[in-house]
Amino acid sequence: MLRHTLILIYRNIVRFKSTFFINLIGLSTGLACVLLIYLWVSDELNVDKFHKKDERLYQVYENTKTSNGITTHDRMPFGLASALVREIPEVEYAATVTPYRWFPKFLVTANSTPVTSEGKFAGADFFKIFSYPLVHGNAHQVLTEKNAIVISEQLARNLFKNSSDAMGKTVQCRLSRLNFDATISGVFENVPMNSSDKFDLVIPDKRLAEIMGFSNPSEDNLGAVGPHTYLTLKPGSNIANLNDKITQLMRTKGLNSGEQSWFVSLYSQNYLFGKFENGIRTGGRITYVKLFSLIALLILFIACINFMNLSTAKASRRIKEIGIKKAVGASRKMLIVQCLCEAMVISFASLFLAFLIVDLLLPKFNEITEKNIRFFFSTELLLSLSVIGVVTGLLAGSYPALYVSGFRPVQALKGKLNASFAELWVRKGLVIFQFAVSVIFIVSILVVFNQIQFVLNKNPGYNKDNVIYFECNGSIASDPNAFTTQLETLPGVKAASSMVSNVITPLEPTLELQINQRKIPINIWRVNYGLLETLGIKMSEGRTFSKNFEDASRMIFNEAAIKEMGIENPIGTIIDFLGERVEIVGVTENFHFRSLYENIKPLAIQLESGPQWNVLVRISPDNMQETITRLETFYKTYNPGFPFEYKFLDQDFQSLYAAEKRVGMLMRYFAGVAIVISCMGLLGLTAFTAERRKKEMGIRKVLGSTEFAIVYLLSKDFTKLVIASIILALPLSY
Numbered sequence: 001m002l003r004h005t006l007i008l009i010y011r012n013i014v015r016f017k018s019t020f021f022i023n024l025i026g027l028s029t030g031l032a033c034v035l036l037i038y039l040w041v042s043d044e045l046n047v048d049k050f051h052k053k054d055e056r057l058y059q060v061y062e063n064t065k066t067s068n069g070i071t072t073h074d075r076m077p078f079g080l081a082s083a084l085v086r087e088i089p090e091v092e093y094a095a096t097v098t099p100y101r102w103f104p105k106f107l108v109t110a111n112s113t114p115v116t117s118e119g120k121f122a123g124a125d126f127f128k129i130f131s132y133p134l135v136h137g138n139a140h141q142v143l144t145e146k147n148a149i150v151i152s153e154q155l156a157r158n159l160f161k162n163s164s165d166a167m168g169k170t171v172q173c174r175l176s177r178l179n180f181d182a183t184i185s186g187v188f189e190n191v192p193m194n195s196s197d198k199f200d201l202v203i204p205d206k207r208l209a210e211i212m213g214f215s216n217p218s219e220d221n222l223g224a225v226g227p228h229t230y231l232t233l234k235p236g237s238n239i240a241n242l243n244d245k246i247t248q249l250m251r252t253k254g255l256n257s258g259e260q261s262w263f264v265s266l267y268s269q270n271y272l273f274g275k276f277e278n279g280i281r282t283g284g285r286i287t288y289v290k291l292f293s294l295i296a297l298l299i300l301f302i303a304c305i306n307f308m309n310l311s312t313a314k315a316s317r318r319i320k321e322i323g324i325k326k327a328v329g330a331s332r333k334m335l336i337v338q339c340l341c342e343a344m345v346i347s348f349a350s351l352f353l354a355f356l357i358v359d360l361l362l363p364k365f366n367e368i369t370e371k372n373i374r375f376f377f378s379t380e381l382l383l384s385l386s387v388i389g390v391v392t393g394l395l396a397g398s399y400p401a402l403y404v405s406g407f408r409p410v411q412a413l414k415g416k417l418n419a420s421f422a423e424l425w426v427r428k429g430l431v432i433f434q435f436a437v438s439v440i441f442i443v444s445i446l447v448v449f450n451q452i453q454f455v456l457n458k459n460p461g462y463n464k465d466n467v468i469y470f471e472c473n474g475s476i477a478s479d480p481n482a483f484t485t486q487l488e489t490l491p492g493v494k495a496a497s498s499m500v501s502n503v504i505t506p507l508e509p510t511l512e513l514q515i516n517q518r519k520i521p522i523n524i525w526r527v528n529y530g531l532l533e534t535l536g537i538k539m540s541e542g543r544t545f546s547k548n549f550e551d552a553s554r555m556i557f558n559e560a561a562i563k564e565m566g567i568e569n570p571i572g573t574i575i576d577f578l579g580e581r582v583e584i585v586g587v588t589e590n591f592h593f594r595s596l597y598e599n600i601k602p603l604a605i606q607l608e609s610g611p612q613w614n615v616l617v618r619i620s621p622d623n624m625q626e627t628i629t630r631l632e633t634f635y636k637t638y639n640p641g642f643p644f645e646y647k648f649l650d651q652d653f654q655s656l657y658a659a660e661k662r663v664g665m666l667m668r669y670f671a672g673v674a675i676v677i678s679c680m681g682l683l684g685l686t687a688f689t690a691e692r693r694k695k696e697m698g699i700r701k702v703l704g705s706t707e708f709a710i711v712y713l714l715s716k717d718f719t720k721l722v723i724a725s726i727i728l729a730l731p732l733s734y
Contacts, residue, residue: 019310020346022684026677027350027392030303032357033673034388036365037296039358039373044289047194048268051131053232056092058264060084060229060246063279064512064519065259070279071521074099076229077255078209081123084231087249090242094231095123096205100197102227104471104613107174107642108151108201110159116645117155117200119173121208121227127188129232136167137186146206149173149182155200156187163187173203174473178211178611193372196271230267239264259519288663295667298437299674300392305430306681307343307396343397344390351389368665370658428721434678435725436732441671443733448664455657461591462503463536467649468628469616472498474639480528480612483638490634492620492627495534498612500526503535503593504652511578513604515565522561523593523601526608532556532588534618542571542586545607549585552607556586561602577604595656616649682718690714 051057060080063070081094098121106119127139127150134142135153142150149171156163159171166184173180182203191198205227233242246262265281274284359375366373375381476483484496513520525531532544540559545551555577562570562584570584590600619627632644654661690697697710 022680023307023346024350026303026306026680028353029673030299030677031350031354033299033670034296035354035358037292041289041293043371043373047271048196050192054268056233057267058231059267060264063261072276072279074228075226080229088245090233090237092232092234093125093128095125095129096227097122097230098227103175107473109172113159115158118198119201120199121203121205123205129230132188135163135187135189142186143204146204147183148185148204150186150188150202151184152188152190152200154190295670302434302674302677304396305434309430309681310684340397344393347393348389369662431721432725435722436729438675438678439726439729440733441674445667445671448667452660452664455596456654464650464653466621467616467618468646469614470646471614472612473642476639490630494618494620496617497531497534498528498615499531500608500612520564523603525605527605534616537591538589540587540589544586553582554585555582556605558588558603559590560600562587564602
C-alpha cells in the first residue's frame with residue numbers, strides 16, 4: 001500500500017512539475033522564515049535561563065504609592081543583602097550588585113598593558129547565586145577580601161596571554177579619580193551570549209563600601225540606596241510570605257512609611273518582562289516575541305494556502321483517476337490518506353530545502369539581530385522540526401484531501417467537475433486572505449518605519465549633533481575643569497564640559513525628593529560649568545551655573561520638576577534637597593534625557609566639583625576628522641598611557657532605538673517574503689488557468705482578439721480578488 005502510494009505521488013510530481021516546484025519553493029521559503037523566527041524566539045526565551053538556580057533566583061523590588069499611582073524601582077539599600085540572609089530563613093544566598101553601566105568602564109592595567117572593561121561591584125555570594133563558572137578560584141572565597149578582583153577569561157588573555165597565569169597577579173584599576181590595586185583571586189568563563197548582563201570583572205562590594213565611606217556593606221547601611229539586590233531561595237519557599245517578611249523587616253529598620261512594599265521577582269523575567277505599570281509587570285521584549293510568533297504563523301498559513309489552491313485547481317486534471325479508484329472500491333478515507341501523504345512528502349522536502357536556506361542566511365540573520373544563533377541538531381530541535389513538518393503537511397493537505405475525495409464516481413469518470421458556489425468562494429476567500437495579510441504587513445512596515453523616523457528626527461530638546469564624549473581618566477579625572485578649559489582652545493572645538501553621568505543612559509539612580517509631604521521621584525545630573533551650553537539646552541527661567549557666582553549650594557531644575565513640586569515662582573526659592581538647603585537659580589525647558597517612549601521626568605541639575613565620569617565636546621562640522629585627530633593628540637599628551645576611546649552622542653541616541661530598528665528591518669524582510677509567496681500562488685493559479693483554457697485562447701486569437709484582451713481576460717478575476725483584499729485589509733490595518 002505504502003509503495004503504491006509513493007509511486008503515485010512520484011508520478012503526480014512528474015506530471016505536474018510546475019505546480020510541484022511552485023509548492024516546493026513557496027513552502028520552503030515560508031518554512032525558512034518560520035525556522036528563522038523559531039530560532040530567534042527560542043533564543044529570546046532562553047536569555048538568562050542558563051543559571052542553574054534559575055527557578056530560585058530572584059531580584060528585590062520596591063513599590064511606592066505616589067499621587068500618580070504605584071511606581072516600581074530596583075534600587076536597594078547597600079546592606080539589604082546581608083540583612084536578608086541573617087534575618088529571613090527562606091533566603092539561601094543574597095548579594096548586593098551594582099547595575100550594568102552604573103559606572104563607566106574600568107581601566108585595568110597589568111605589565112604596562114591597559115585594557116578598558118565593563119565591571120561591577122558585588123557581594124561575596126555573587127558566584128554562588130549566578131552561574132558564571134569559575135575556571136580558577138573558589139566561588140566561596142573569591143570575593144571575600146577587599147583587595148580581590150575576579151576577571152573573565154577574555155580579560156585574562158588580554159592582560160596575561162594565558163588565563164592560568166593571571167591567578168595571584170596584581171592589577172591596577174582606575175575609574176575616574178579612583179585608583180587602586182587588586183589581586184586576581186579568580187577567573188570566570190566568558191559571560192555567555194544569552195546573558196542580558198555583560199561584564200569582564202567583578203570587584204568585592206567591600207571595596208565599594210570603602211569608596212562610599214561605609215565601614216562595611218552590612219545592615220548598618222540600610223539607608224544608603226542604590227545597587228540591586230539578588231538572592232536565591234531555599235526550595236519550597238512561599239513567595240507571598242517572603243514578600244511580607246521583607247516589607248516587615250524594612251518597617252522594623254525604620255525605612256517603611258507605610259507607602260512602600262517590597263517584593264521579589266524572578267531574575268530571568270527581567271529581560272522579557274522589564275516593564276512595570278502600577279506595580280505589576282506588564283511586558284517588554286515579550287511583545288516582539290509574540291509579534292514575530294504571529295508573523296511566523298501567518299507566513300506559514302500563506303504558504304499553505306498556495307498549496308491548497310493549486311491542489312484543488314489541478315483536481316480537474318485528476319478527476320478520472322479519482323473516479324476509477326472509487327469505482328474499484330477505494331474508500332474516501334484511503335483517498336484522504338493518499339492526498340495527505342503527498343502533502344507530507346512535499347512538506348518534508350520543503351523542510352529540508354528550508355533548512356539549507358536557513359543555514360545560508362543564518363550569518364546575515366545574526367548580523368541583523370545582533371545575536372549568535374547556531375543551528376545545533378538537538379532532540380528538542382529535531383522534535384520541533386518534525387512537528388512543523390507534520391503540521392504544515394496536514395494544514396496544506398487537509399482541504400485538497402477532503403475536496404478531491406468528495407468527487408462522485410459517475411461524474412468523475414465522465415470528466416465533469418462542477419465546482420459549487422461554496423467551493424469557488426473558499427478558493428477566492430483564501431486568495432483574498434493571502435493578499436489581505438500582505439497588505440497589513442505593508443501598512444505595518446510603513447507605520448514602524450515612520451515611527452522610527454519620527455523618533456530619530458524629533459528634537460529631544462538639546463542639540464545632539466556633532467557632540468563626542470569620552471570617559472574621564474588619569475590626569476583628567478583629577479581636574480576636569482582645567483582639561484575642558486584647554487580643550488576649548490583647540491581649533492574646531494566649540495565647547496567642552498563634563499558630567500557625572502551620561503546624557504542618554506543616566507548612570508545615577510532615580511532619587512526620592514520629599515516636598516510638601518509628598519515623595520517625588522527625581523533624576524539628578526551632576527555637571528560641570530558649561531554643560532548646558534555645550535548641549536544647547538535652553539533655559540525657561542533664571543540662569544545656568546557660572547564661575548562668577550558661588551553656586552555650590554544652588555541648583556537648576558527642569559520644568560517637569562518645578563510642576564511636580566508645585567512651585568509657582570521658583571527662581572530664588574530655597575528648598576530642602578535630600579537634607580541640604582539649596583536655592584533654585586534656573587529652570588530649563590523640558591528635554592528628553594531618557595527614551596522618547598517615556599514621559600519627561602523631573603530632573604535636578606547640580607554643580608559637581610568632585611569626580612566626574614564623562615567629558616563632552618561639541619566640535620565644528622567642518623573638517624570633523626581633523627578636529628578629532630587633534631583631540632586625540634592633545635588627549636594622549638595630556639593623559640599619557642590612556643587610550644582615546646570616544647563616542648558620538650547622536651549615535652548613542654540612535655542606539656536607544658536599536659531594538660525598534662531591528663524589528664522594522666525584520667518585518668520588512670518577512671513582509672517581502674509573504675508578498676512574494678502570495679504572488680507565486682497567484683502566478684501558479686493564473687498559469688494553470690491559462691493552460692486549461694489554451695484552446696479557448698487559440699480560438700479567440702483566430703477570431704481577432706488582441707494579446708492585451710487575452711491578458712485582461714485571464715487576469716481580471718484575480719485582479720478583483722487583489723482589490724477586494726486591499727479594501728478589506730486597509731480598515732483592519734487602521
